[in-house]
Amino acid sequence: MWNQFFLLEEYTGSDYQYVGKLHSDQDRGDGSLKYILSGDGAGDLFIINENTGDIQATKRLDREEKPVYILRAQAINRRTGRPVEPESEFIIKIHDINDNEPIFTKDVYTATVPEMSDVGIIKTALLNMDRENREQYQVVIQAKDMGGQMGGLSGTTTVNITLTDVNDNPPRFPQSTYQFKTPESSPPGTPIGRIKASDADTGENAEIEYSITEGEGLDMFDVITDQETQEGVITVKKLLDFEKKKVYTLKVEASNPHVEPRFLYLGPFKDAATVRIMVEDVDEPPVFSKLAYILQIREDAQINTTIGSVTAQDPDAARNPVKYSVDRHTDMDRIFNIDSGNGSIFTSKLLDRETLLWHNITVIATEINNPKQSSRVPLYIKVLDVNDNAPEFAEFYETFVCEKAKADQLIQTLRAIDKDDPYSGHQFSFSLAPEAASGSNFTIHDNKDNTAGILTRKNGYNRHEMSTYLLPVVISDNDYPVQSSTGTVTVRVCACDHHGNMQSCHAEALVHPTGLSTGALIAILLCIVTLLVTVVLFAALRRQRKKEPLIISKEDIRDNIVSYNDEGGGEEDTQAFDIGTLRNPEAIEDSKLRRDIVPEALFLPRRTPAARDNTDVRDFINQRLKENDTDPTAPPYDSLATYAYEGTGSVANSLSSLESVTTDGDQDYDYLSDWGPRFKKLADMYGGLDSDKDS
Incomplete structure (x- = not known):
């Protein structure tokens, strides 16, 4: 039974204090075994004789510092180094001696306890056990039978008690005043600094909320809580201006969001600190007096007329001078100009409201001492109407x-x-x-x-x-x-x-004395025109066969003869079939009057509307005839247009009714002898002859 030893504290003897003896039943006294000691204080506070197993304490011990030492002992064979028994654990308890005198907090204590109180129940010995002072307790309970009399038996057990946290501590700032600096150019949302209040509680009981409760910068700054670090982050809420205010003083409050009502008697669960914020000066660009300018000017204003002015100032304390200029990318025509000294806007060119009603330009203000500092402002100029256009x-x-x-x-x-x-x-x-x-x-x-x-x-x-x-x-x-x-x-x-x-809308020709109807006259006129064209074509073909030029000399040129001495390429030349190439494009739009007749009234040429659907063929031809008679752009009656144009290369050879003659021999062209019957038939188609006249 060597697993527990006892030792008195505060031993004052000159020799080492004997503790006890370890012995194995495997020890025959021949020195073959060796005792080894390990654990709390082994080799320092406690030593062992490796031959006999005697344990001694080398120093004076204090129970109040450490009441129990746990050690391990083992016996091994000296020759083989192997243990002869398993390692065993034992304890050394330090017996208390009355070496501390009691000190009372009061001279007299008064307490009452109800009679017949039950025993055997574990109760708190203090009214206010504080987890923040000590979180865990270990209690050894001993039970004795026989009412604790001599000869009774007892048993012990250990109870570990852990105190859970309650929110019984408010947050506290470690200092009462904080001071930060920030440049005036800091945009909203910029963090300035961090403050932190400490809370002795844990978990959600240690969560802290920060708020700005009062101060000059109540609307200029804000504070948010960093949920990970439980710090209060001071941020910029509005744009700062060093020239307006250089120092702000805030009162920041830290509080617990989760408060238990039963601890409210302890006082408010919050704390406050003062925060001073210093605004640092920054070189800023000039500031215009307005965000935008709107000016007006009459469109008949003369050059160099002053419209208005813009003003800008350096917001810094230095008040550097400012010069003005017009952004030419917004006024590329250089219609406006500005006095670089006083910002007066004046015209450089004449204006026209009907051309441009609004002029949107940009004015630039630049610090003379620091050209990098500049700002812009839009300038809208409205041109006022003047009655300078006739209806x-x-x-x-x-x-x-x-x-x-x-x-x-x-x-x-x-x-x-x-x-x-x-x-x-x-x-x-x-x-x-x-x-x-x-x-x-x-x-x-x-x-x-x-x-x-x-x-x-x-x-x-x-x-x-x-x-x-x-x-x-x-x-x-x-x-x-x-x-x-x-x-x-x-x-x-x-x-x-x-x-x-x-x-x-055209005057009709007078009725012919012969009594022919209008349709008959038109038919006859068409036949005559066709005959003339045929004769001209025949003459042109004969001259072409003889390879004679249309115009032999300059003396043969007539003012009213238009000749086209050109030979196309037959069907291979697509331009040969385009009648548009034979027309004078200027003749259609030419508004010159005819020289051979005197017009009744001066009027502009116009396009003749198309024939109506209900107009018969005779009226349509009659209308066209009258239009050409009165049209000043039509050629005179004695004009002759010759189109000597014949293509070559057609696989169908010549399709002319005159046929192409390859020899110099004469050909019979007596095909005009049957024009009489044809004339009458054509006249019948267009109204016929008068029924009461012979023709």
Whole structure:
């Protein structure tokens, strides 16, 4: 029974204090065994005689420092070094001696306890056991029978007690004042510094919330909680300005979000600290007095007219001087300029509101001492309207009047437009030009709503006497200064049906004395034209066979003969079949008057509308004939256009009815002898001859 030894504390003897003896029943006393000691204090506080197993304490021990030492003993064979028994554990307990006098906290204690209180129950010995002071307790319980009398037996057990945490400690700042610095250019959200309050609790009881409760920078700064470190992070909330305020003082509060009501009697579970923030100066660019400028100027302003001005200042304490300039990328035409010293905006060129209403440019302000510091501001310039444009017709007006029209009949409504934009709106007036007002066959009625009507002034018109009228109409505005223009309306006299629908606008030829109908005359005219063309083609073919030039000398040139002495490539030359190549492109748009006739009235050339669906062939041909008779752009009657153009290379050879002659021999061209029957047949197709006349 050597697994437990006892030793008195505070031993003061001169020799080592004997503890006890270890002995193995394998030891025969011949010195073959060796005892080894290990564990708490082995070799230092406690030594063992390896031959006898005696254990001694080398130093004075204090039970209050360490009451129990746990050691291990083993016996091994000296020769083989192998253990003869398993390693055994034993303890050395230090017996207490009365070496500490008790000290009471009070001179007199008064306590009461109810009688008949139960025993045998473990209770807390203190009213306020604090986990923060000691978290774990170990209690040894001993139970004795026989009421603790001599000869009784006892047993012991160990109870480990752990105290769980409750939120009974508020957060505390380790210091009462904090101080940080930040440049004035720090954008919102920039962290400035961190503060931290300590809390002796653990877990969620140690969680802390930070808030700014009062101070000059209550709306300029913010504080957030770092959930990992439980630190309060001070951040910028709004843009700072060193020139306006250099120092801010804040009161930051740290509090527990989870508070147990039963501990509120201990006081508020929060703490506060003062935070001073120093704003550092930064060199800033100039600042304009406005975010944007809007100016106005009349469009008739002269060059170098001042429109307005912009102002900018250096916000820094140095107040460096500023110069101004126009960003030419926004004013590439250099219409505006600026005084670099005072920021006055003036014109460099004339303006036109109708060309550009708004001018959007950018003005730059730059510090003279530090050109890198510059800022920009948009400048919007509106050009105000001036009545500098005359009203004009909204479209080109060309109308007609029926021959059987009545007086005061409306034939056309006129509308006008004006590029200007007066404040009160457009107010146009219409009237006939003074030179046409007297004796005119038409009148102008102003409707007072920016429209006017052309009315007939008499009953009936004769297109044979006058086929076209030109009405000069004066249009004026009601702005200052008054602007006016004259527009011409073309009125044609036309034949109309009983519904007033236009049928023909050209004078018809007089009836021939022979009594032939109009259709017969047209048929005869077409036959004559065809005969002339055939003769011309025949003559041209004969001259081509003889390889003679169309124009032998300059003396043979006539003013009204157009010759095309060119030979194409037959079907291989696609241009040979394009009649458009034979036309003079200037002839279609040429507005020159004919020289061989005197026109009744001056009018502009126009496109003839297509024939109506209900117009028969005779009326259509008749209309075309009249149009060509009165068209000043048509060639004169004695004009001759020769088209001596024949292609080569066709696999079908010549398709001409005249046939191609390869020899110099004459050919019989007496094919015109049968034109009489053909003439009559063609005339019958287009209306026939008069039934009461012989022809």
